[in-house]
Every structure is written in structure tokens, then in C-alpha cells.
Amino acid sequence: xxxxxxxxxxKTNKAAKADAELAExxxxxxxxxxxxxxxxxxxxxxxxxxxxRKLKQVYHLFQFxxxxxxxxxEQGAGATLADHGAGKSYLGFIIYDLFFRARQxxxxxxxxxxxSELVELSRALAQRLGFERMSFLxxxxxxxxxxxxxxxxxxxxxxxHACDTATDDAIAFGLAKKARCMVLVPCCQAEVAACLRETKxxxxxxxxxxxxxxxxxxxxxxxxxxxxVLRCLYLEANGYSVTVTELVxxxxxxxxxxxxxxxxxxxxxxxxxxxxELLAQFGLDSLGDTRFRLA
Numbered sequence: 001x002x003x004x005x006x007x008x009x010x011k012t013n014k015a016a017k018a019d020a021e022l023a024e025x026x027x028x029x030x031x032x033x034x035x036x037x038x039x040x041x042x043x044x045x046x047x048x049x050x051x052x053r054k055l056k057q058v059y060h061l062f063q064f065x066x067x068x069x070x071x072x073x074e075q076g077a078g079a080t081l082a083d084h085g086a087g088k089s090y091l092g093f094i095i096y097d098l099f100f101r102a103r104q105x106x107x108x109x110x111x112x113x114x115x116s117e118l119v120e121l122s123r124a125l126a127q128r129l130g131f132e133r134m135s136f137l138x139x140x141x142x143x144x145x146x147x148x149x150x151x152x153x154x155x156x157x158x159x160x161h162a163c164d165t166a167t168d169d170a171i172a173f174g175l176a177k178k179a180r181c182m183v184l185v186p187c188c189q190a191e192v193a194a195c196l197r198e199t200k201x202x203x204x205x206x207x208x209x210x211x212x213x214x215x216x217x218x219x220x221x222x223x224x225x226x227x228x229v230l231r232c233l234y235l236e237a238n239g240y241s242v243t244v245t246e247l248v249x250x251x252x253x254x255x256x257x258x259x260x261x262x263x264x265x266x267x268x269x270x271x272x273x274x275x276x277e278l279l280a281q282f283g284l285d286s287l288g289d290t291r292f293r294l295a
Contacts, residue, residue, distance in 0.1 A: 031097050037125050038090055058094050068181040072155055078106040079155040084141045084170040085162040086111035089122045096131050111136040112144045141169035145176045155180045161187040168291045175238055182261040185247055186228055193223025199283035228257055234292050235261045236271035
């Protein structure tokens with residue numbers, strides 16, 4: 001008896017391997033269309049090395065944020081989240097897709113970005129995908145604290161690679177909005193380093209500690225480290241418990257410090273005292289009247 005073989009396309013080993021790698025990376029129920037629109041996947045639904053690295057960073061950060069959301073009342077079902085310096089809103093879209101989309105009628109994600117063209121692109125993408133509880137605002141971080149488009153309280157504040165003082169603005173926003181949690185990945189801290197350079201001569205004559213920032217490269221590195229230490233103390237002084245960890249391995253990003261802050265309502269007087277002492281020790285008293293002003 002003759003049998004006819006069906007003409008089914010046979011996948012090459014390379015294509016089969018690519019499918020297996022993609023299946024391994026994707027989360028259950030995740031929108032492949034979203035990942036294509038964000039150019040994390042190619043139009044053929046494939047990953048390249050750059051997109052794999054980007055996706056790994058966002059996934060890893062999402063794990064921290066998901067845990068914080070689930071700690072909120074009703075497992076974060078009605079939570080509000082503001083993503084500062086959103087850019088193309090990779091983070092906001094993936095948080096919505098993996099967490100908020102399945103919670104019909106509850107929760108809202110706000111993307112805050114100064115580049116109007118990126119805001120318009122994000123709005124159009126959210127509309128195409130039916131992500132109804134996403135809003136994108138063409139505002140600076142500082143402006144957003146007073147914007148009528150945002151609710152009086154925001155549950156979770158995120159700032160991924162917010163440059164220089166934008167991280168401090170995100171913290172100020174979180175304090176103004178009585179945020180329950182803040183998730184911060186600082187980037188390019190230049191303000192403190194500039195202040196250290198201005199007072200370098202005086203500091204060298206006053207304390208041997210100034211040797212730590214005598215050379216320009218050390219000034220930049222110490223400035224970056226000190227900035228984040230001051231931020232952590234400032235958050236603790238304002239009633240937050242703080243955890244500092246790595247975002248991903250250093251081979252993926254040099255801007256790798258992740259600051260997680262949970263509101264406890266218990267202001268630490270010892271943190272406020274240490275903050276003031278550090279500002280004085282490093283000749284940064286002026287920042288105590290601006291970025292790190294305590295009530």
C-alpha cells in the first residue's frame with residue numbers, strides 16, 4: 001500500500017535551537033508582540049545577544065519589583081507604579097505585561113519621560129496592545145510631583161539608570177507621594193564629585209581622608225559611591241528600610257547598584273545624624289540644604 005508523506009516544513013537544527021532558547025527565556029503568558037515592538041525580539045521572534053542582555057536586566061529587576069508589589073495590600077492588585085526616566089518604557093511595559101495585565105480593572109503604570117517623541121511612541125504602543133491602564137507623561141521628574149495627571153499617592157516608584165540628580169528627584173517624588181516602595185538604579189552621579197573637586201584644596205589641608213579623591217578618577221568614583229551612601233541614609237532618615245544589592249552581573253552593566261527602599265514609617269535619628277556628619281566631613285554642607293534636606 002502506498003502512503004503519502006505530508007510536506008511539513010522541517011526545522012533546521014539552528015531554528016530548533018533558537019525556538020528552544022526563546023521558550024526558555026519567555027515568561028508564561030508573556031506577549032511576544034510586545035517584545036517585538038520593543039525590539040527585544042526580531043520580527044521573526046528571535047533574540048540576539050544585545051537583546052538577551054537587555055531582557056536579563058529587566059527580568060532581574062522585575063523580580064524585585066514583583067516581590068514588592070505582592071507585599072502590598074491585596075497582593076498589589078490595585079497598585080500604582082511610576083517609572084521615572086522611562087525612555088522607551090521597556091521596564092513599564094514589561095511590568096504591566098507580566099503583573100498588571102492579568103489583574104483586570106486594578107492597578108496603573110505611569111511612565112514619566114522628558115522626550116516627547118518617546119512619550120508619543122509609548123502611548124501609541126500601549127493603545128495598539130490594549131494596555132489600557134498605562135499612562136505616559138511628558139514631564140521632568142521634578143514636575144511630576146506637582147502634576148494633576150498623577151494621583152496623590154503612588155505605591156511604587158522606579159528609576160532605572162536615572163542620570164545624576166534625576167535619582168534624587170525620584171526620591172523626592174517618592175517622599176512627596178508617600179511611596180510604599182522605591183526601586184532605584186542610579187547612573188552617572190556627577191553632582192557630589194563636582195562639589196568634592198571644588199573643596200579639594202581645603203580638604204587636603206584639613207584631613208588625610210581627602211587623599212581618597214585627590215586624583216580625578218578617584219574623585220569620580222568616590223563621588224559616585226558617596227552619593228549612593230548619602231541617598232541610603234536619607235531614605236532611612238525619612239522612614240524607609242533600605243537594601244542595597246547588585247542588579248545583574250558586572251559583565252552586563254557597570255551601572256549595577258540597586259537600591260530597594262520599603263516604607264516603615266520609622267525615621268532613624270541615627271541615619272539623620274550620620275548623614276549630617278558625612279556631609280560635614282566631605283565639605284558637602286550645601287547639599288544638606290538641597291538634595292538631602294531633613295525635616
